[in-house]
Amino acid sequence: MAVLPMLSVNCDRLNRSLFQLAEIGKLPNGGVCRLAFSTEDMLARQLVQSWMVEAGMTVRMDAAGNIIGRYGGRSDRAAALATGSHIDTVPVGGRYDGCLGVLAGIEMVRVLNENDVRLYHPIEVIVFTDEERSVIGAKAMAGEIKEGPDYYARLDGTSIQTCLQKIGGDWSNLAAAKRDRARVAAFVELHVEQGGVLEHEGAAIGVVDGIVGQYRFAVTVTGRMNHAGTTPMHLRKDALVAAAQVVLAVNSIAVNTPGEQVATVGFIEASPNATNTVPGKVDLRIDLRDLSQAHLESLVTLMKGEFAAIAATTHTQIEMRETLHILPTLAAPHVKDTIQKACESAGLSYLHLPSRAGHDAQEMGRFTDMGMIFVPSQDGLSHSQDEYTSPEQCAQGANILLQTFLALDGQYAIRPTLPSP
Numbered sequence: 146m147a148v149l150p151m152l153s154v155n156c157d158r159l160n161r162s163l164f165q166l167a168e169i170g171k172l173p174n175g176g177v178c179r180l181a182f183s184t185e186d187m188l189a190r191q192l193v194q195s196w197m198v199e200a201g202m203t204v205r206m207d208a209a210g211n212i213i214g215r216y217g218g219r220s221d222r223a224a225a226l227a228t229g230s231h232i233d234t235v236p237v238g239g240r241y242d243g244c245l246g247v248l249a250g251i252e253m254v255r256v257l258n259e260n261d262v263r264l265y266h267p268i269e270v271i272v273f274t275d276e277e278r279s280v281i282g283a284k285a286m287a288g289e290i291k292e293g294p295d296y297y298a299r300l301d302g303t304s305i306q307t308c309l310q311k312i313g314g315d316w317s318n319l320a321a322a323k324r325d326r327a328r329v330a331a332f333v334e335l336h337v338e339q340g341g342v343l344e345h346e347g348a349a350i351g352v353v354d355g356i357v358g359q360y361r362f363a364v365t366v367t368g369r370m371n372h373a374g375t376t377p378m379h380l381r382k383d384a385l386v387a388a389a390q391v392v393l394a395v396n397s398i399a400v401n402t403p404g405e406q407v408a409t410v411g412f413i414e415a416s417p418n419a420t421n422t423v424p425g426k427v428d429l430r431i432d433l434r435d436l437s438q439a440h441l442e443s444l445v446t447l448m449k450g451e452f453a454a455i456a457a458t459t460h461t462q463i464e465m466r467e468t469l470h471i472l473p474t475l476a477a478p479h480v481k482d483t484i485q486k487a488c489e490s491a492g493l494s495y496l497h498l499p500s501r502a503g504h505d506a507q508e509m510g511r512f513t514d515m516g517m518i519f520v521p522s523q524d525g526l527s528h529s530q531d532e533y534t535s536p537e538q539c540a541q542g543a544n545i546l547l548q549t550f551l552a553l554d555g556q557y558a559i560r561p562t563l564p565s566p
C-alpha cells in the first residue's frame with residue numbers, strides 16, 4: 146500500500162456542521178426535537194444529502210429510507226467500508242447523539258476528497274431511518290424486519306407505509322434494502338458514549354467491545370385483595386410485599402453476580418392502589434442487559450429461582466413473561482484492534498467498554514464486521530438538552546474514525562473476506 150499523507154479532520158468545519166444541523170428542530174431550552182418522519186427530520190435529511198454531494202459523494206435512498214452517500218474507491222467492485230448513524234432525535238434530544246456519527250463520516254470524506262485520496266474500497270456514509278424509536282432503517286439493512294406494518298406505526302397512528310413514502314422509501318419493497326458482507330465489508334460507527342464512564346476514567350476514546358443484549362420481562366404478582374384493617378397479618382397474600390422482594394432480588398442478582406450486567410425494575414403498578422386495601426395484584430417490568438447471551442440466560446434462571454422462592458413464602462403467584470429479547474452484538478476483534486492502534490498512534494487515551502444503549506451498529510453487526518468508537522459525554526448526559534461533547538473531543542473521535550478507515554482499507558484489500566468473529 147502507498148503511504149498516505151497524515152490526514153486529519155477539520156475540527157471547526159465538523160463542529161459548524163453539528164451546530165447547523167442542530168438549528169433544525171431547535172428547542173427554546175437548547176435541546177433538539179427532530180422526530181423521525183417529521184418536517185424537521187425531512188429538512189435535516191435534505192441538508193445532510195446536500196453536504197454529502199458537496200463532499201464528493203453520490204447519494205441514493207433505499208426502500209427503508211436510509212440515505213446512503215457513497216465515495217467511490219479505486220476499485221468500485223470492492224465491498225464498501227461503511228460508517229454513519231442517525232439524525233432523528235428523541236422528543237428532547239441533544240445535538241450530538243447520532244449526528245456526530247453522520248457528520249464525522251461526511252467530514253472524513255471531505256478530507257479525503259480535498260486531498261485527492263481514494264481508498265481501495267468505496268466509502269459509504271449512511272443515515273439510518275428512525276433509530277430512536279423503531280431502528281427500522283438498520284434492521285431493514287440487516288434483513289431483520291420480522292414484524293408487520295402495525296408494529297412500526299407511529300404513536301399518532303400514522304402508518305409506516307405513509308411515513309416511508311414521505312421520505313422516499315417503500316414498505317412493500319423493504320426486502321430490497323437488505324445488504325450483505327459482499328456489499329458492506331465493515332461498519333464502524335462513531336457515537337457519543339451517553340454515559341459517564343469515559344469522563345470518569347479520564348479516557349478520550351472508548352473502544353466498544355460490543356452492544357449488549359437486552360431482555361425485558363413483564364412480571365405479574367397475584368395475591369389476594371382484602372381489607373387492610375380486618376385481615377390479620379398471617380392471613381394475608383400481599384402482592385406488593387412480594388413485589389418489593391422481587392425488586393430487591395433483581396437488584397441483588399445484578400449487584401452480587403460476578404460480571405458487568407445491569408438489571409432494573411423501572412415500572413411498578415399496584416392494584417387497587419388504595420391506602421386501606423391489601424394489594425391484590427402488582428405489575429412490574431424488568432430490564433436486563435449484558436454483552437453475553439449465555440450470561441443473560443443464567444441471570445434469567447437465577448431470577449426465576451428467586452421469584453419462585455418469594456412466591457412460596459408470600460403465598461402469592463409470580464408470573465414472568467418475556468416482552469423483548471435483543472441478542473448482543475460483539476464488535477469484530479480486528480476492528481477493535483484497529484481502533485485501539487489508531488488511538489495509540491494518535492497518543493489518545495482509550496478504554497474498552499460495552500455499549501449498554503442500542504445503536505444502528507447493533508443491527509449492522511449481524512451481517513458484517515462491526516466496530517464502534519465512543520467519545521465522552523459530559524456528566525454522562527444524553528437524551529437531554531444538556532448533552533455536550535467538546536469540539537476537540539468530537540474531532541478526536543472523527544480522527545480515530547478516519548485513521549481506522551485508512552487502516553481497514555489496507556487490511557481488507559489484502560484479505561477481502563476476513564472471517565467474522
Ligand SMILES: [Zn+2]
Nearest residue numbers: 231242243276
Ligand atoms: Zn444515537
